[in-house]
Amino acid sequence: MASDFRRKEQLPELTDRIVASYHDLDLIHHLAHCPLPSSKEVFGIVRDLKEVLFPGYRGRQNLHWANVGYYVGDLVDSLHDRMTEQLCRALRHAHDQSTRTDCEKRGTVETTTDFERIGQERAIAFLETLPQLRETLMADARAAYDGDPAAASTDEIVFCYPGFEAITIQRLAHELYRLEIPIVPRMLTEWAHRQTGIDIHPGAQIGRSFFIDHGTGVVIGETCEIADNVKIYQGVTLGAKSFPKGPDGELVRGEKRHPTVEEGVIIYSSASILGGDVVIGSGSVIGAGVTLTRSVPANTVVTIEKPSLRFREAS
Amino acid sequence: MASDFRRKEQLPELTDRIVASYHDLDLIHHLAHCPLPSSKEVFGIVRDLKEVLFPGYRGRQNLHWANVGYYVGDLVDSLHDRMTEQLCRALRHAHDQSTRTDCEKRGTVETTTDFERIGQERAIAFLETLPQLRETLMADARAAYDGDPAAASTDEIVFCYPGFEAITIQRLAHELYRLEIPIVPRMLTEWAHRQTGIDIHPGAQIGRSFFIDHGTGVVIGETCEIADNVKIYQGVTLGAKSFPKGPDGELVRGEKRHPTVEEGVIIYSSASILGGDVVIGSGSVIGAGVTLTRSVPANTVVTIEKPSLRFREAS
Amino acid sequence: MASDFRRKEQLPELTDRIVASYHDLDLIHHLAHCPLPSSKEVFGIVRDLKEVLFPGYRGRQNLHWANVGYYVGDLVDSLHDRMTEQLCRALRHAHDQSTRTDCEKRGTVETTTDFERIGQERAIAFLETLPQLRETLMADARAAYDGDPAAASTDEIVFCYPGFEAITIQRLAHELYRLEIPIVPRMLTEWAHRQTGIDIHPGAQIGRSFFIDHGTGVVIGETCEIADNVKIYQGVTLGAKSFPKGPDGELVRGEKRHPTVEEGVIIYSSASILGGDVVIGSGSVIGAGVTLTRSVPANTVVTIEKPSLRFREAS
Numbered sequence: 014m015a016s017d018f019r020r021k022e023q024l025p026e027l028t029d030r031i032v033a034s035y036h037d038l039d040l041i042h043h044l045a046h047c048p049l050p051s052s053k054e055v056f057g058i059v060r061d062l063k064e065v066l067f068p069g070y071r072g073r074q075n076l077h078w079a080n081v082g083y084y085v086g087d088l089v090d091s092l093h094d095r096m097t098e099q100l101c102r103a104l105r106h107a108h109d110q111s112t113r114t115d116c117e118k119r120g121t122v123e124t125t126t127d128f129e130r131i132g133q134e135r136a137i138a139f140l141e142t143l144p145q146l147r148e149t150l151m152a153d154a155r156a157a158y159d160g161d162p163a164a165a166s167t168d169e170i171v172f173c174y175p176g177f178e179a180i181t182i183q184r185l186a187h188e189l190y191r192l193e194i195p196i197v198p199r200m201l202t203e204w205a206h207r208q209t210g211i212d213i214h215p216g217a218q219i220g221r222s223f224f225i226d227h228g229t230g231v232v233i234g235e236t237c238e239i240a241d242n243v244k245i246y247q248g249v250t251l252g253a254k255s256f257p258k259g260p261d262g263e264l265v266r267g268e269k270r271h272p273t274v275e276e277g278v279i280i281y282s283s284a285s286i287l288g289g290d291v292v293i294g295s296g297s298v299i300g301a302g303v304t305l306t307r308s309v310p311a312n313t314v315v316t317i318e319k320p321s322l323r324f325r326e327a328s
Numbered sequence: 329m330a331s332d333f334r335r336k337e338q339l340p341e342l343t344d345r346i347v348a349s350y351h352d353l354d355l356i357h358h359l360a361h362c363p364l365p366s367s368k369e370v371f372g373i374v375r376d377l378k379e380v381l382f383p384g385y386r387g388r389q390n391l392h393w394a395n396v397g398y399y400v401g402d403l404v405d406s407l408h409d410r411m412t413e414q415l416c417r418a419l420r421h422a423h424d425q426s427t428r429t430d431c432e433k434r435g436t437v438e439t440t441t442d443f444e445r446i447g448q449e450r451a452i453a454f455l456e457t458l459p460q461l462r463e464t465l466m467a468d469a470r471a472a473y474d475g476d477p478a479a480a481s482t483d484e485i486v487f488c489y490p491g492f493e494a495i496t497i498q499r500l501a502h503e504l505y506r507l508e509i510p511i512v513p514r515m516l517t518e519w520a521h522r523q524t525g526i527d528i529h530p531g532a533q534i535g536r537s538f539f540i541d542h543g544t545g546v547v548i549g550e551t552c553e554i555a556d557n558v559k560i561y562q563g564v565t566l567g568a569k570s571f572p573k574g575p576d577g578e579l580v581r582g583e584k585r586h587p588t589v590e591e592g593v594i595i596y597s598s599a600s601i602l603g604g605d606v607v608i609g610s611g612s613v614i615g616a617g618v619t620l621t622r623s624v625p626a627n628t629v630v631t632i633e634k635p636s637l638r639f640r641e642a643s
Numbered sequence: 644m645a646s647d648f649r650r651k652e653q654l655p656e657l658t659d660r661i662v663a664s665y666h667d668l669d670l671i672h673h674l675a676h677c678p679l680p681s682s683k684e685v686f687g688i689v690r691d692l693k694e695v696l697f698p699g700y701r702g703r704q705n706l707h708w709a710n711v712g713y714y715v716g717d718l719v720d721s722l723h724d725r726m727t728e729q730l731c732r733a734l735r736h737a738h739d740q741s742t743r744t745d746c747e748k749r750g751t752v753e754t755t756t757d758f759e760r761i762g763q764e765r766a767i768a769f770l771e772t773l774p775q776l777r778e779t780l781m782a783d784a785r786a787a788y789d790g791d792p793a794a795a796s797t798d799e800i801v802f803c804y805p806g807f808e809a810i811t812i813q814r815l816a817h818e819l820y821r822l823e824i825p826i827v828p829r830m831l832t833e834w835a836h837r838q839t840g841i842d843i844h845p846g847a848q849i850g851r852s853f854f855i856d857h858g859t860g861v862v863i864g865e866t867c868e869i870a871d872n873v874k875i876y877q878g879v880t881l882g883a884k885s886f887p888k889g890p891d892g893e894l895v896r897g898e899k900r901h902p903t904v905e906e907g908v909i910i911y912s913s914a915s916i917l918g919g920d921v922v923i924g925s926g927s928v929i930g931a932g933v934t935l936t937r938s939v940p941a942n943t944v945v946t947i948e949k950p951s952l953r954f955r956e957a958s
Contacts, residue, residue, distance in 0.1 A: 016763035043699030069358030133331035384673030448646035
């Protein structure tokens with residue numbers, strides 16, 4: 014009545030077949046001397062960025078005016094070093110891919126690009142955006158408080174609102190996206206997606222005082238443009254209609270595929286707005302469950318027609 | 329080919345600007361001598377409460393009748409101390425906010441309120457609800473087993489059903505909500521929201537034998553009232569229609585804004601029921617994708633009209 | 644101004660009542676000498692399986708052709724031992740349940756079944772599927788790249804796409820399901836559900852080159868059959884219409900309750916397809932928000948009728 018350890022003798026042969034599969038099936042391994050950004054490091058960076066943005070809520074307790082400068086100064090210094098390293102990894106990896114240099118051979122291949130210096134420059138450029146980001150995020154927190162009768166305080170919003178978490182991470186990722194950092198911005202927004210169920214692409218351009226309530230299931234595509242004071246509920250999709258293909262049969266990447274949402278629009282739960290040429294005019298209200306593939310002028314209320322329901326008695 | 333550490337010389341000046349922003353942008357920091365509840369502590373408490381409610385599943389293995397009393401007795405003792413501390417923090421913080429005492433100055437300001445004693449009283453009152461909660465949760469587990477043909481055993485439900493996880497956490501949070509504990513109940517339900525994609529406000533009143541299947545995207549608002557034997561599927565919203573504002577232009581907080589769902593109702597995936605005066609009569613069935621903003625009498629089946637679809641051949 | 648430790652004197656009596664409730668309310672505890680599979684162990688196994696499938700992305704850095712064999716060989720050896728133990732636990736638990744042997748008394752009760760040997764056999768049979776799984780998963784990664792204009796590289800897909808994570812875990816769980824391992828497959832898919840908001844039952848049969856974009860809110864039921872090259876968006880339900888009950892009033896478990904989706908079908912966001920006899924013909928496109936409870940022939944485009952919306956000016 015026990016497992017038979019002689020049966021383990023077949024495992025080395027299985028290992029050989031698995032390793033052989035790395036040769037044939039090479040799109041889904043990363044056997045190389047140039048490491049990818051580390052998920053663990055990147056998520057540690059996000060955690061510390063939130064400490065800098067919102068001190069006193071989560072990590073270090075008992076911060077006050079007399080000690081916060083030391084704490085934040087130390088975090089900023091450490092973030093500089095760690096971001097330089099991770100951005101450098103991301104830049105080198107993308108370069109290796111685009112030049113089709115076999116990533117595996119790196120270390121022997123000459124390159125004239127100083128990835129470490131570029132990584133450092135962009136890390137500093139990114140950290141320089143933090144004071145401005147705090148201003149934007151305070152407007153978001155206030156929009157959440159003003160927009161949700163269930164919110165007891167802005168502390169509650171910073172502490173546990175998933176919509177605020179998602180927009181915080183997206184605004185950080187968007188700065189990295191504007192600095193043309195590869196892969197890391199998407200790692201950030203997919204991390205937020207896992208935590209919140211809210212999937213906002215790092216490329217989306219989002220105005221001030223943005224509020225997503227509840228949020229699970231929200232999708233906001235790469236080329237969305239959203240003006241100030243927009244409010245969105247759970248399950249809303251701001252997506253693409255269809256993807257044009259180029260003459261080579263490959264998808265065209267980089268075109269505007271997602272809608273434009275003007276100032277002050279409210280979009281209720283599970284509405285879908287699809288297409289790059291769709292504009293929702295300022296002040297409009299899109300009702301729950303509406304699917305729209307064309308523009309609406311300013312100040313329009315769009316709802317589902319009532320008679321689309323059927324009522325009968327239960328048998 | 330390296331980062332230039334002289335460039336780090338600009339970081340102290342950046343730190344100064346970040347710290348300066350804490351003065352101007354004061355809604356999103358918590359620089360104060362009175363700590364907020366600790367997320368880490370609160371989630372540790374939730375983990376141990378689940379050990380008490382469902383012993384033998386997750387944490388300590390090999391529990392049996394001869395040792396479970398020691399284990400649970402020790403947990404209850406420790407939960408008392410840790411909950412007293414966290415509830416005390418939550419109560420003091422809310423008090424400081426509501427009296428507009430600058431939280432920062434605490435320690436010098438006199439207060440006549442004994443938050444530690446109140447925290448302890450409510451921690452004990454909360455722990456006293458656990459035997460009754462086990463009874464309610466066993467009925468929920470049975471409802472899940474009876475309602476899902478894919479469930480192989482109630483163990484599977486306790487072990488890994490997200491709907492059972494969400495209702496467990498909400499029932500714990502609801503007891504704290506009834507004891508008028510600030511912020512902590514919402515921390516609990518937002519933690520469950522992150523795990524499960526199910527967002528149930530701590531204030532929602534939910535009857536016995538409640539089952540949410542799949543669950544991602546479900547939203548149940550603060551002032552919902554749900555009777556016994558209700559079954560809900562993924563993507564269902566029990567939400568608000570619109571938020572009345574008071575004479576000061578601020579949202580009115582605390583009114584009934586979310587629907588009432590009577591005994592035995594089934595609500596299929598992605599249906600939305602919106603409004604505080606909406607009552608779904610007992611025994612009714614609300615079909616997938618239906619959006620309702622008015623009441624339906626008992627034993628009504630509501631579905632989407634068939635002809636709202638268009639069929640054509642693919643080009 | 645402190646908590647009163649004399650009040651703790653009531654805690655032992657409370658503990659007694661909680662322990663007493665384990666006798667009466669016995670569906671939601673596992674007080675027994677035969678341990679259930681350990682969540683922590685099972686999730687560690689999943690993490691290491693992903694290292695074997697996709698080396699170099701997440702865990703060990705700097706893997707290359709000269710060292711990957713040692714690393715993977717060691718992982719496979721360790722996975723054998725740990726999976727044998729966990730599968731053995733799952734098999735013994737299910738056996739105890741089905742024979743209604745009181746699990747509590749195990750160790751004294753004789754059984755002729757050698758669970759350790761069966762656990763080992765199935766662990767090895769499972770590990771033997773890994774080379775084939777790598778082939779299938781590479782096709783999935785390629786389908787994601789080909790289907791999403793926002794994807795910058797297949798590395799990005801392996802690294803952070805939730806749809807790829809969900810199908811990876813489901814394909815692992817499905818192999819365990821085919822080997823008739825109880826409870827563990829569902830632990831895996833519910834873990835993926837928590838991470839991604841995508842809920843695919845281990846029993847679902849899914850063809851090659853499958854891609855779920857965004858994914859939050861997707862539900863794919865136990866008896867779904869999905870052919871090759873199918874693409875699904877967030878919020879899609881492939882679910883059941885209603886559950887037949889047997890003459891004993893209990894649900895009939897194991898019947899085909901979920902739809903069949905043929906080759907090359909695209910299903911846009913929040914569409915629901917419900918029922919075990921529903922077949923979506925090859926090449927069909929199901930539009931956003933459509934609810935279908937009947938079959939459609941090959942090459943059909945199904946969309947929501949336009950006139951179901953009402954437009955008015957905001958007051």
